[in-house]
Amino acid sequence: MRLSSTAIFFTLLSLVSVPSTAPAVLPANDLFSATELLLARQEYASARDLLGRRLAEAPGDNDALYLRVALEQTVLLDYESYLVDGDRFYRLADSTHRILFNRLAGLHGADSLRCVYYLAGIEGGIAVLQGKTGNWIRAFENAGASATRLKAVMKRDSTMNEALLGIGIYHYYLGRSFGWLPFVSGGSEDTGFLEIERSTRLPFPYDFPAKNSLCWILIDRKQYGRADSLAQTGLAEAPRSTFFLQVRCLALFRENRYGEAVGFGQKLAAISEARSPVNWSDLVLSYYVLAGSYDALGRGGEAAAAAAYIIGKAMPAEYRKMPHIKRDMKLIGEILKKDGRGKQPKSNG
Numbered sequence: 001m002r003l004s005s006t007a008i009f010f011t012l013l014s015l016v017s018v019p020s021t022a023p024a025v026l027p028a029n030d031l032f033s034a035t036e037l038l039l040a041r042q043e044y045a046s047a048r049d050l051l052g053r054r055l056a057e058a059p060g061d062n063d064a065l066y067l068r069v070a071l072e073q074t075v076l077l078d079y080e081s082y083l084v085d086g087d088r089f090y091r092l093a094d095s096t097h098r099i100l101f102n103r104l105a106g107l108h109g110a111d112s113l114r115c116v117y118y119l120a121g122i123e124g125g126i127a128v129l130q131g132k133t134g135n136w137i138r139a140f141e142n143a144g145a146s147a148t149r150l151k152a153v154m155k156r157d158s159t160m161n162e163a164l165l166g167i168g169i170y171h172y173y174l175g176r177s178f179g180w181l182p183f184v185s186g187g188s189e190d191t192g193f194l195e196i197e198r199s200t201r202l203p204f205p206y207d208f209p210a211k212n213s214l215c216w217i218l219i220d221r222k223q224y225g226r227a228d229s230l231a232q233t234g235l236a237e238a239p240r241s242t243f244f245l246q247v248r249c250l251a252l253f254r255e256n257r258y259g260e261a262v263g264f265g266q267k268l269a270a271i272s273e274a275r276s277p278v279n280w281s282d283l284v285l286s287y288y289v290l291a292g293s294y295d296a297l298g299r300g301g302e303a304a305a306a307a308a309y310i311i312g313k314a315m316p317a318e319y320r321k322m323p324h325i326k327r328d329m330k331l332i333g334e335i336l337k338k339d340g341r342g343k344q345p346k347s348n349g
Helices: 007-013 031-040 044-057 062-079 082-104 109-132 136-156 163-178 188-199 208-220 224-237 242-254 258-274 280-296 300-311 323-339
Strands: none
Touching (some): 031 062, 044 062, 062 082, 062 109, 082 109, 109 136, 109 163, 136 163, 163 208, 188 208, 208 224, 208 242, 224 242, 280 300, 300 323
16 A cells, blocks of 8 residues: 555545444454454455354344445555455445444444444545545545544544544644645644554554554655654564555665665565465565665666566556556666666566
8 A cells, every 4th residue: 555645645544443442332242353353464355254254144233244344445455456446345335334324323322333433434435445536526525524423433432542543644634635725724734643643552453554554644754764663563563464564665765775675575575476366566566666776776687687577477457557556667667778778578477
């Protein structure tokens, strides 16, 4: 998941975690903790199996319905497959939102509060998709609706600190990207940053989305060393998490720590290519870092080999069209032209 400018505002808004410290709101089972742990470890097939079995037993389980959307949203963010899987995700999110919204009036107490929280999470997820596919007006409306619901949740139960992440992200990017609007408070960005920082101190795995969100904010601010340090804490909890391997690769590369960047680029490449399906977004990033680092270290032959390898991969056309992949592949092509003296790469599957 690589982000920049206003697009981060909508993408990170969806990364709200599920409640962990509010006993009155938690469901009376371990479905949440089990699912969140599987998502943190990127074990999506196991999560789908767990939720599928639960919904087969209890089709009306609101918790499982919401977690199924959260699961598919995590996959969408992981693979950055908005143009490939966006329609399918939208249909699931929209239908689940309608089901939960219609049930809300008949719920009371903790069940009602939890349902409001779920609606906020789904609205944030829909805003991501709309923002990433250019529907900015609807994205802004859904992002605002999500933040409004999260504020209502915290007003009813101030112990639900997990809602603070979504609110903090909304405040931060509202101030950063839309601070020129007369109705946006001048302190919104600073307030949001502090709210996100507070969210990183939640226990594992609920700290994961907050840490990842803050990492990308720090990279956007060019605070690469701090982003790298924070990513290390995420990897200490989940050593193979590509969400944080991405951060380390890019932060080390941009901080000119090319030798270290090579090591993490190799690790990210190996994990990304071994996944089923291949994570093309991560694989291209890893080879961008590898080719660029080798080139900066004066290792032209290795730079050309890395560039030729990824250019020669049989990447599906729908992924080659993605803007960030097109940008990185263009830069990789320039490295191949420089260090490989224009040799054409061979197809390597």
